[in-house]
Amino acid sequence: MAAPTIDRRAASQAADARPATQTVPLGKALNMGLRAAMERDPKVIVMGEDVGKLGGVFRITDGLQKDFGEQRVLDTPLAESGIIGTAIGLALRGFRPVCEIQFDGFVFPGFDQIVSQLAKMHYRSQGRLKVPVVVRIPFGGGIGAVEHHSESPESYFAHCAGLKVVACSNPADAYWMIQQAIACDDPVMFFEPKRRYWEKAELDPTATPDPLFSSRVIRPGTTATLAAYGPMVRTALDAATAAEEDGHSLEVIDLRSLSPLDLGPVFDSVRRTGHLVLVAEAAAESSITSEIAARVQQECFYSLEAPVLRVTGFDTPYPPSKCEEEYLPNLDRVLDAVDRSLAF
Amino acid sequence: MSSPHQPPPPKGEAISVGAPTATANPPTAAQVIAGLRATTEGGDDLVQLLTPEGVRVHHPDFDIDVTAEDLCGLYRDMVLIRRADREANSLQRQGQLGIWVPLLGQEAAQIGAGRAMRPQDMAFPSYREHGIAWCRGIDPTALLGIFRGTDQGSWDPKETGFHLYTIVIGNQCLNAAGYAMGQRFDGKVGDADGEATIVFFGDGATSQGDVHEGMVWAAVYDSPLVFYCQNNQWAISEPLERQTRVPLYQRARGYGFPGIRVDGNDVLACLAVTRWALDECRTGNGPVLIEAFTYRMDAHTTSDDPTRYRLSDELEAWKLKDPIERVRVHLVREGMADQDFFDGVQAEADELAVRFRDFCVNMPDPGPERIFANVYAEESAPLAAQREEYLAYHEGLEPLAGSSVDAVAGGEH
Numbered sequence: 001m002a003a004p005t006i007d008r009r010a011a012s013q014a015a016d017a018r019p020a021t022q023t024v025p026l027g028k029a030l031n032m033g034l035r036a037a038m039e040r041d042p043k044v045i046v047m048g049e050d051v052g053k054l055g056g057v058f059r060i061t062d063g064l065q066k067d068f069g070e071q072r073v074l075d076t077p078l079a080e081s082g083i084i085g086t087a088i089g090l091a092l093r094g095f096r097p098v099c100e101i102q103f104d105g106f107v108f109p110g111f112d113q114i115v116s117q118l119a120k121m122h123y124r125s126q127g128r129l130k131v132p133v134v135v136r137i138p139f140g141g142g143i144g145a146v147e148h149h150s151e152s153p154e155s156y157f158a159h160c161a162g163l164k165v166v167a168c169s170n171p172a173d174a175y176w177m178i179q180q181a182i183a184c185d186d187p188v189m190f191f192e193p194k195r196r197y198w199e200k201a202e203l204d205p206t207a208t209p210d211p212l213f214s215s216r217v218i219r220p221g222t223t224a225t226l227a228a229y230g231p232m233v234r235t236a237l238d239a240a241t242a243a244e245e246d247g248h249s250l251e252v253i254d255l256r257s258l259s260p261l262d263l264g265p266v267f268d269s270v271r272r273t274g275h276l277v278l279v280a281e282a283a284a285e286s287s288i289t290s291e292i293a294a295r296v297q298q299e300c301f302y303s304l305e306a307p308v309l310r311v312t313g314f315d316t317p318y319p320p321s322k323c324e325e326e327y328l329p330n331l332d333r334v335l336d337a338v339d340r341s342l343a344f
Numbered sequence: 345m346s347s348p349h350q351p352p353p354p355k356g357e358a359i360s361v362g363a364p365t366a367t368a369n370p371p372t373a374a375q376v377i378a379g380l381r382a383t384t385e386g387g388d389d390l391v392q393l394l395t396p397e398g399v400r401v402h403h404p405d406f407d408i409d410v411t412a413e414d415l416c417g418l419y420r421d422m423v424l425i426r427r428a429d430r431e432a433n434s435l436q437r438q439g440q441l442g443i444w445v446p447l448l449g450q451e452a453a454q455i456g457a458g459r460a461m462r463p464q465d466m467a468f469p470s471y472r473e474h475g476i477a478w479c480r481g482i483d484p485t486a487l488l489g490i491f492r493g494t495d496q497g498s499w500d501p502k503e504t505g506f507h508l509y510t511i512v513i514g515n516q517c518l519n520a521a522g523y524a525m526g527q528r529f530d531g532k533v534g535d536a537d538g539e540a541t542i543v544f545f546g547d548g549a550t551s552q553g554d555v556h557e558g559m560v561w562a563a564v565y566d567s568p569l570v571f572y573c574q575n576n577q578w579a580i581s582e583p584l585e586r587q588t589r590v591p592l593y594q595r596a597r598g599y600g601f602p603g604i605r606v607d608g609n610d611v612l613a614c615l616a617v618t619r620w621a622l623d624e625c626r627t628g629n630g631p632v633l634i635e636a637f638t639y640r641m642d643a644h645t646t647s648d649d650p651t652r653y654r655l656s657d658e659l660e661a662w663k664l665k666d667p668i669e670r671v672r673v674h675l676v677r678e679g680m681a682d683q684d685f686f687d688g689v690q691a692e693a694d695e696l697a698v699r700f701r702d703f704c705v706n707m708p709d710p711g712p713e714r715i716f717a718n719v720y721a722e723e724s725a726p727l728a729a730q731r732e733e734y735l736a737y738h739e740g741l742e743p744l745a746g747s748s749v750d751a752v753a754g755g756e757h
Contacts, residue, residue, distance in 0.1 A: 071529055077564060081554055082558070082561050086519075086561050088519045090525060092523055092526075093523050109553075112512065117512070117519060123718050125718075126718050128502065162719055162720065184721075261726065
């Protein structure tokens, strides 16, 4: 697959000044990644609601305005179409805006600018205009929030040609992927697993990152394949650990890039295991998981020992939060699907 | 300036002439509409420098010195772009264009604004701004691809300072607001040689949220942005009173910047006011709203039928305010141009029309590779595979293809 244009040399040079491996929460890793990108390129600006003094409602941009000034970290008026629409204009002017959408369910006022202008600008201008805008969206449920704060809208954007869509699942990926997304000349919808913001893991800022638009086997296995992205990667890993007790060796793939999908590792895995269970919070209908299921049956038809199964949110609006533990895929539902696949 | 913020005294018969007091009842909806209709002539605040009869008048705030040569140039611009516009209409009727968006009647609004721009300025058009394109040095033939279906905008927005046409109503106001913020962030605003941006939209667009948000953004970031609203009285079939209860230029007051209504059929007034507004912006006093009060003499597009929703009386009344005729009359009356000049412009217009038509009918169709080109700056592997598969399929076809192909990957066959 086409390699993204992260400037690895510059990235590791910037990283040289930092301490080596440290243990940080995912949210902090994003903050560090944003900071590194802003230090490297003066054209990188951060814009959104409350991203300045407050540091964003999740503190992802904490301290950036203090260090980079109000002209590079913009507290915007409270209108998402305005955020995206002006980011496009700034990008046409040569800036690399990183927009924060406060919550997943608030992106829709900006949807028109995203699909009508942001996604199509390069195409309709026959490549004359680049709009390297990153739209950061904290997504998914599990935090006991009110309506519009727990949604998983990634499939809308993956369906739209001209956008690239990625989701990070752990601190190291968060740190690298946000920098790679900012360095990318295409618009990137960047989904952050908000309920994992506080989960810690090791981050080595001197490491060499994988290409942005690549998936990765994060736990090898032989019995069946689990593929997930964003917040469900942790769930899939937990399921794999639990399945070990039943003698099942589950391979876990972190999809990372949702558009373009990098399904090579999935196909390879399915050809070995013959079983695939997809895990996502988003509703099943016409989703990322539908797309993967279709592509796997095209590519791995004779290798499949069972139909591709999906463990997802239901085809309903996101429910009141007291119901969300049942709505969200969990370890039990994933293992149940694995059992059904293996028993097929 | 003569207080552009002040609303004109309402003239509707249902509204008393005296200033309303704090205790007065608010006007009824019918009274407000009557007031709006009373502004058909533009109202007292309309900036005008050349009357429909071609008489030069002076304005205390927006006067302008123009030479005979300048005036002749503006006349030529308007005649040529009208000629291209009429030719395009005919080309559509003859099946050479899928659709055309006429600018007839709005030549002064566009040429005046376009000639007020300086090379370092940036314009964000809607989709009727053929006259602005002309002023940015874009040949009218470059517009044809959009309407013939061979491209979606063939000019280079960076080289010309003219963004691609924007068809989703109002979107461009936000893109322009962002661009203008960038001009300020780049330190290009603050002196007489600074940069400014101008964004074009219509009366219908003023109902869009993006126009509102654009005005909020431009105001709070002190952006060098001129909002140039061509109020041509009609949004397809919907009259102005379906969009607003106040004259549009007065909306600027709510955002905290000046709003000016200019006679959009008066090229001198449009030039003077836009030049002033752009200078305000480039020196750091933006944004500004201009309402160019004009009239869409033709249909919304070649697919529209205005006879279903407006009276020919209205059209006839506006014909008397034609933007080109008043300049011609003025030039003749003042002895600024002779018959040779007018004949020369006419000949030039005819040559342009011939060249325009030839270009149009000889435009090659794009090949199937165009479908896949430039979707991304960095093409994705799945899209590259889809392209290769389709082009290989297409290669194997007899000359005519047409229908889409449900590609089946054969990974394990």
